[in-house]
Amino acid sequence: MVRAREMGIKPEELIAQSWKEHTADFKDFHIEFSHYSSTNSEENKKLCEYFYGEMKKKNFISRKTIQQSYCEHDKMFLPDRFVKGTCPKCGATEQYGDSCDVCGATYSPADLKNPHCSICGTAPVEKGSEHIFFELNQFKTYLQEWLPKHTSKEVTNKMMEWFNEDLRAWDISRDEPYFGFAIPGEDKKYFYVWVDAPMGYVSSTQQWCTLKGKNFDDYWKSEKTELYHFIGKDITYFHTLFWPALLKTAGFRSPTAVHIHGRLMINGEKMSKSKGTMIPARAYLNHLDPNFLRYYYATKLNSSLDDFDLNFEDFANRVNSDLIGKIVNLGSRGAQMLNKKFNSKTACCDVDGLKIVQHLQKKSAELADLYENREFSKVTTEIREMVDLANKYFDERTPWKTVETNPDQTHQVLTSTLNIFRLMMIYMKPFLPQISDKVATLLNEKNYSWSDAQKILENTSINSYEHLASRVDLEKVKALVSDSQKINDELQKQRSAKNTVPVAQNPSAKGSTSSQDSKPKANQTAASAEAPAELEIDDFSKVDLRIAKIIKAEAVPEADKLLRLQVELEPGQTKQIFAGIKAAYKPEDLEGRLTVIVANLKPRKMKFGMSEGMVLAAGAGGSDLFILSPDSGAKPGQKVK
Numbered sequence: 001m002v003r004a005r006e007m008g009i010k011p012e013e014l015i016a017q018s019w020k021e022h023t024a025d026f027k028d029f030h031i032e033f034s035h036y037s038s039t040n041s042e043e044n045k046k047l048c049e050y051f052y053g054e055m056k057k058k059n060f061i062s063r064k065t066i067q068q069s070y071c072e073h074d075k076m077f078l079p080d081r082f083v084k085g086t087c088p089k090c091g092a093t094e095q096y097g098d099s100c101d102v103c104g105a106t107y108s109p110a111d112l113k114n115p116h117c118s119i120c121g122t123a124p125v126e127k128g129s130e131h132i133f134f135e136l137n138q139f140k141t142y143l144q145e146w147l148p149k150h151t152s153k154e155v156t157n158k159m160m161e162w163f164n165e166d167l168r169a170w171d172i173s174r175d176e177p178y179f180g181f182a183i184p185g186e187d188k189k190y191f192y193v194w195v196d197a198p199m200g201y202v203s204s205t206q207q208w209c210t211l212k213g214k215n216f217d218d219y220w221k222s223e224k225t226e227l228y229h230f231i232g233k234d235i236t237y238f239h240t241l242f243w244p245a246l247l248k249t250a251g252f253r254s255p256t257a258v259h260i261h262g263r264l265m266i267n268g269e270k271m272s273k274s275k276g277t278m279i280p281a282r283a284y285l286n287h288l289d290p291n292f293l294r295y296y297y298a299t300k301l302n303s304s305l306d307d308f309d310l311n312f313e314d315f316a317n318r319v320n321s322d323l324i325g326k327i328v329n330l331g332s333r334g335a336q337m338l339n340k341k342f343n344s345k346t347a348c349c350d351v352d353g354l355k356i357v358q359h360l361q362k363k364s365a366e367l368a369d370l371y372e373n374r375e376f377s378k379v380t381t382e383i384r385e386m387v388d389l390a391n392k393y394f395d396e397r398t399p400w401k402t403v404e405t406n407p408d409q410t411h412q413v414l415t416s417t418l419n420i421f422r423l424m425m426i427y428m429k430p431f432l433p434q435i436s437d438k439v440a441t442l443l444n445e446k447n448y449s450w451s452d453a454q455k456i457l458e459n460t461s462i463n464s465y466e467h468l469a470s471r472v473d474l475e476k477v478k479a480l481v482s483d484s485q486k487i488n489d490e491l492q493k494q495r496s497a498k499n500t501v502p503v504a505q506n507p508s509a510k511g512s513t514s515s516q517d518s519k520p521k522a523n524q525t526a527a528s529a530e531a532p533a534e535l536e537i538d539d540f541s542k543v544d545l546r547i548a549k550i551i552k553a554e555a556v557p558e559a560d561k562l563l564r565l566q567v568e569l570e571p572g573q574t575k576q577i578f579a580g581i582k583a584a585y586k587p588e589d590l591e592g593r594l595t596v597i598v599a600n601l602k603p604r605k606m607k608f609g610m611s612e613g614m615v616l617a618a619g620a621g622g623s624d625l626f627i628l629s630p631d632s633g634a635k636p637g638q639k640v641k
Contacts, residue, residue, distance in 0.1 A: 001179035002081045002118065011179045015040050025281040029290045030434050035211065037204035039196050044203035045181045048196050052172075052183065054250045055134060062133045062169060069097065069109045070127035071117040077175035078109065078117055078124055085112030102270065104234050104263070132183065133169035139245040140167050146244055150257050154305055159240055170242055198243045201229070202252065220252050229258045233305045236260055259374055262307035267560060268580075268606065272488075279310070279484045287480040291432055291469055292319045295380075298431040303374045309607055312481070314558050316472040322380075326387045327424060328435075328468050330394065334417035335442060335465040341403050346415040348458045353416020356393060357456060360386055360423045364453045367427050376431075383424055390420040418443065419457050426453045435468055442466065544600035545616075545640035547630050548575070553587035556608050563587055564608065565615065567597060570637040575599070575612040581627065584617075596628040596640055 004014040015038060023036055038044075055061050069078040083097030088111045092102035096118075097109030109115060109124075116123050144163055147156045171192065173183060178190040202220055209216040219225050231239050236258075244254045263270065266277040284293065296315050300308040338344060349357055363382065370379045394417050403410045422439065426448045429436035437447045443462050445452075548567035551574065556562040561580040568574050577597065598614040616628040630640075 001079070001177075004179075005119070012040070021282070025285070028285050029281070030294070035204055035208035037200065037207050039200035039203070041200075041203055041207070043206050044196055044199050047199050047203050047206070048181050048191050049184050051195075051199070051246055051250045052191070058249060060135045060138060060249055062135055063130055064133065065128045065130045066171070067110065067126040068129045068131075068175070069115065069117075069124040071120065071122055071124050073120045073122040074117060076177060077127070077129055079174055079178050080109055082118050083109040083112060083115050083124060084118045085109075085115035088113055099234070101272070106234075106237075129175055131171050132173040132186070132189065134172050134242075134245070136170050136241065136245055137167040139248060142248060143167075143241060143244060146254065147240060150244075150255060151240055151260070152303060155236065155240065155258070155260055158305075159237065162237070162241065167241070194238050194242065195246075198239065198246075223253060225253070225256075227253065227255045229255050231258065231260055233260050233262055259303075260305060261301060261374075262305050265307050265309040267311050268309055268562065277484075278488050279480070280487055283480060283483045283487060286483070287476045288472070289469060291435055292323070292472060294431050295319060295323050298376045299380045301374070301376045302378070306605075311558060311607075312477050313560055316474055316477060320471045322384055322387075324469055324471050326391060327383070327421075327428075330387060330390055330417065331421040331425075331439065331442075331468065332465060333394065334414050334421060335462060337399060337403065338411075338414045338418065338462060339464055341407070342411050342414065344462050344464065346418065346458055346460050346462065347408075347411040349416040349419060349456065350409065350412035353393065353413060353419070354456075356389060357416060357419045357423065360420060361453055363427070364450070368450065371430060379427070380431075383428060386420070386424055386427075390417065390424075393417070393420075415458060418462070422457060423453055426450065438466070438468055542600075543598060546597055546599040547594055547634045547636055547638045547640065548597045548599075548613075549636040550590045550593050550595060553585075553590040555582060555587055558608065562608070563590070565590070567595070567613070567615075568636050569599065573637070576609060577613045577615055578606060578608060578611040579615040579617070579627075581615070581617060584626070590627075593627075594630050594634060594636065596630060 001011050004011040007014065019036075019038060026033065026036070069083050070076070071078055071082075078097070080098035081096045084094050085097070086093050087095045087100040087103060087105060088107055089105040090100060090103035091113075092100055093114075095101060095112070097107075097112055097115070099106045110126070114123075140163065144160075147159055151159070172195050173186070173189045174180070174192050176188040176190060180190045180193060181196055183189045183191055205219050206216050208214070209219065219227075229239055239255075239258050239260075247254050265271070266279060269277050271278045284290075292315070296310070296318060297308075299318055300310075338346065363386075367379055367382060370376070370382070394413070397409075397413045399410045399413045399417075402413075422443060425432070425436045425439040429448055440447050441463060442465060443457060444460060445457075546569055548569055550565055551568050552566035554564050556564050556578065559578075559582075561582050562578045563582050563585065565577045565579055566574055567577060575597075596616045598616065601612075601614050603610050603612045618626055618628065
């Protein structure tokens with residue numbers, strides 16, 4: 001609704017446009033759906049109304065008047081995303097009224113500091129409005145029993161913190177204007193988005209059943225069905241508290257399991273349009289092979305809630321070294337030699353090669369179990385061990401040398417090599433379906449199923465080798481980052497242009513009724529937009545600024561921007577800090593220097609190690625960045641006041 005308003009179109013138009021773009025992106029990333037629907041459907045509307053009817057019938061509904069943000073300028077209650085302000089947790093500015101894009105905190109609009117209407121910029125007032133609540137606490141015992149059976153231990157432990165007291169009733173209504181479904185029997189009230197959003201899982205299944213002539217109850221009302229949700233950790237409590245309770249209310253089954261992963265980072269930073277680290281799917285597809293990203297994500301994802309990083313240097317190295325240099329190259333060498341020297345026909349495996357094939361076949365159950373438990377990175381580790389074993393076998397037998405002196409033995413070695421390569425591509429099909437299908441075509445087989453791993457390919461004909469994948473071109477990576485930055489910059493300009501005039505024309509917070517009187521000059525508007533919120537002295541006292549001596553500095557090879565610093569506060573008291581100043585300083589130029597650090601910053605676990613503080617720096621970024629150095633009279637450990 002907010003985005004459509006910014007674009008000057010109806011929400012329905014934005015939905016249709018997004019659906020078209022998303023389906024095109026999914027297709028080009030080799031992702032297929034049995035049915036890709038929308039929450040804005042008649043089926044979803046009817047399901048919301050049915051669930052609500054069950055809530056009322058079973059006395060799970062209550063009402064109370066709450067204080068809500070109201071814009072006196074626009075004469076309306078403000079939905080969550082129509083309020084912006086400063087995050088109450090991390091202090092990030094220009095965050096929406098329901099969650100923070102910087103730290104991931106969730107809250108109500110009333111919790112925001114310095115709130116303003118995102119339409120006109122006016123500071124909202126609090127005004128009473130009656131809302132409808134779902135009594136979640138009536139499901140407390142059920143949810144306590146449900147969580148350990150359907151989520152990981154890590155998630156269960158985290159969610160159990162909610163059960164130290166009664167579960168608060170959940171506000172399921174919103175005042176108009178609100179894009180969604182009107183609540184039956186209510187005046188100007190709409191279902192909160194987190195009622196109809198997960199309902200889309202049910203309604204899309206219902207649509208599919210209608211299209212395919214299936215019995216809907218066999219899927220959402222049968223425990224024989226396996227039903228899984230895959231979500232990001234920022235929406236955990238919606239899916240593990242509210243959603244199971246709603247399903248229980250209406251007599252529907254709950255998920256077999258809710259699988260939750262961490263956030264995607266870009267080169268160690270949270271994705272951000274303003275920082276240019278938001279990578280649009282289409283921008284990636286315009287420059288790089290989708291198989292590369294599928295493989296790289298597989299090397300990163302596991303069953304934990306840890307964030308995972310798309311580091312482009314590491315991305316290029318892993319794809320070029322492992323996927324192309326080892327896995328694809330193994331198939332290329334084996335198949336092309338078989339094409340040229342043995343009329344594209346396999347023989348039998350040699351004794352040593354057959355042992356390797358049979359050893360890898362026995363890995364099938366272990367790998368299937370890793371997939372079931374979402375330990376995808378462990379699967380890729382197993383695959384890398386397989387390919388190292390295969391390349392060692394291939395190189396030790398030097399078929400390029402023995403092809404003339406001992407063709408029969410060479411023929412068997414090539415047959416074994418292709419069988420090993422074939423097994424790897426069967427095991428990797430969930431990651432790389434397109435490449436796996438190409439390999440099946442190369443080996444003159446149908447597209448692989450998991451059970452095909454138990455077969456051995458001997459005395460058969462193969463097709464001519466065709467190119468499977470190329471190396472990552474670093475120039476294309478740079479072009480992707482550059483294009484993404486341009487897209488993000490353009491979005492920021494568009495939004496800034498839309499926000500500048502209304503904010504400048506707002507009545508002042510002091511109660512002036514003349515928009516002309518309160519309109520600042522252009523340079524004042526820019527300055528006020530960039531200035532951070534004022535701090536109380538107690539807020540500033542929480543930050544422990546200290547003088548530190550840099551005793552060791554070194555580059556982090558896997559990161560474009562980071563230096564690893566060892567700083568000393570007092571003799572024997574050191575901290576490790578990762579600082580994004582590689583472009584501005586050589587490590588050897590920093591050792592022995594004094595600097596100012598935030599000493600009490602919460603330690604952050606990074607892929608390179610633990611960062612235990614922050615070095616203060618100023619500048620535009622890149623090479624234009626300067627660490628803050630105290631005068632020569634300061635000593636390590638001294639507090640900056």
